[in-house]
Amino acid sequence: MNRSFRRWAALLLGICAIGAVQAPALAAERPQWTEERLIAHAMGGINGNASTNTYEAFLVNYEKGFRLFEVDLILSEDEKLVARHDWLEYTAVFLGQTLPEGKAGSPLTVKEFKSAKIMDKYKPMTFGDILTLLQEYPDITIITDTKETEPALIAKQFTSMVEKAASRDITLLNRIVPELYTPEMVDIVQSIYDFPSVIFSIYQSPMSPEEVVRFVDERDISVVAMPVERATEPFIAALNDLGAVTYVHTTNSAEEVRNLQSIGVHGFYTDFLSKKALDRHVTKLKAEPEMQAEPDSDAIAGDPADSNGTAYAAFGLLGMQIVFLLLLRKYRPTGLHS
Numbered sequence: 001m002n003r004s005f006r007r008w009a010a011l012l013l014g015i016c017a018i019g020a021v022q023a024p025a026l027a028a029e030r031p032q033w034t035e036e037r038l039i040a041h042a043m044g045g046i047n048g049n050a051s052t053n054t055y056e057a058f059l060v061n062y063e064k065g066f067r068l069f070e071v072d073l074i075l076s077e078d079e080k081l082v083a084r085h086d087w088l089e090y091t092a093v094f095l096g097q098t099l100p101e102g103k104a105g106s107p108l109t110v111k112e113f114k115s116a117k118i119m120d121k122y123k124p125m126t127f128g129d130i131l132t133l134l135q136e137y138p139d140i141t142i143i144t145d146t147k148e149t150e151p152a153l154i155a156k157q158f159t160s161m162v163e164k165a166a167s168r169d170i171t172l173l174n175r176i177v178p179e180l181y182t183p184e185m186v187d188i189v190q191s192i193y194d195f196p197s198v199i200f201s202i203y204q205s206p207m208s209p210e211e212v213v214r215f216v217d218e219r220d221i222s223v224v225a226m227p228v229e230r231a232t233e234p235f236i237a238a239l240n241d242l243g244a245v246t247y248v249h250t251t252n253s254a255e256e257v258r259n260l261q262s263i264g265v266h267g268f269y270t271d272f273l274s275k276k277a278l279d280r281h282v283t284k285l286k287a288e289p290e291m292q293a294e295p296d297s298d299a300i301a302g303d304p305a306d307s308n309g310t311a312y313a314a315f316g317l318l319g320m321q322i323v324f325l326l327l328l329r330k331y332r333p334t335g336l337h338s
Contacts, residue, residue: 144177177199
């Protein structure tokens with residue numbers, strides 16, 4: 001076999017090998033925390049109660065295997081961050097709180113907030129309590145829902161967050177993932193602290209799917225969250241094509257999860273679903289019988305990016321074999337045929 005053959009074979013095989021190795025690069029860019037597909041909404045449900053944002057809810061759902069915890073954060077009357085959805089009177093009734101006279105429907109001070117137990121038994125949490133959880137449970141990630149879109153309030157909330165963390169351990173912020181609601185909010189928050197990972201959450205946004213996809217592409221956003229009703233197949237497919245991970249909220253239906261998985265949704269905010277429940281009630285998307293892989297009992301569903309990576313590698317190896325066989329037909333040990 002002459003030197004010309006060896007040079008051409010090495011070159012072409014090298015090109016095929018590079019394609020096979022480099023193809024699945026997008027999946028590697030995902031934040032590590034997105035390996036978890038379930039997010040405990042408002043610290044997760046407890047004894048049939050949702051949206052409590054309480055310490056006990058955290059403990060219950062940590063024991064269930066959750067490692068991603070979403071928490072609502074709002075400023076108190078004395079401008080400290082506390083874990084609460086809002087200050088509406090309805091919320092106090094919903095949470096079964098006994099409040100100081102004249103305070104129903106109004107912001108509480110931190111002292112009043114901590115004294116008003118949820119359902120008369122669960123402990124409400126301040127942002128300082130959230131930092132304590134991060135210190136005591138090094139395997140958790142906190143996702144913040146701060147609600148506000150007015151620039152001055154955004155700056156006040158995140159400045160308070162950074163200052164409080166700096167008084168403990170500033171690196172704790174690296175395990176906090178803020179939900180950001182507008183392009184402007186992305187800029188404001190990043191100017192205050194460069195969080196390693198953020199979620200572009202569109203539940204308050206009037207942006208069209210096309211505008212969201214364009215923004216995600218331009219700003220290299222890696223995670224997008226949306227309400228269930230905004231999760232359409234073309235929208236999810238466009239985000240997946242960019243390598244973005246999608247989470248939807250809030251669902252407590254295994255059947256709904258199965259339907260959303262079928263259009264490519266990656267993960268879910270939930271009050272009451274668990275990984276064990278999903279293992280019992282949700283099956284993976286069915287492939288053709290001869291193509292179906294062995295089920296992974298520890299995952300919610302097969303990852304489209306993982307299957308794409310395997311396909312790229314397979315095509316690369318197939319290409320290498322085809323090139324080699326073609327060259328064998330063209331060349332002989334005695335040299336080039338005319």
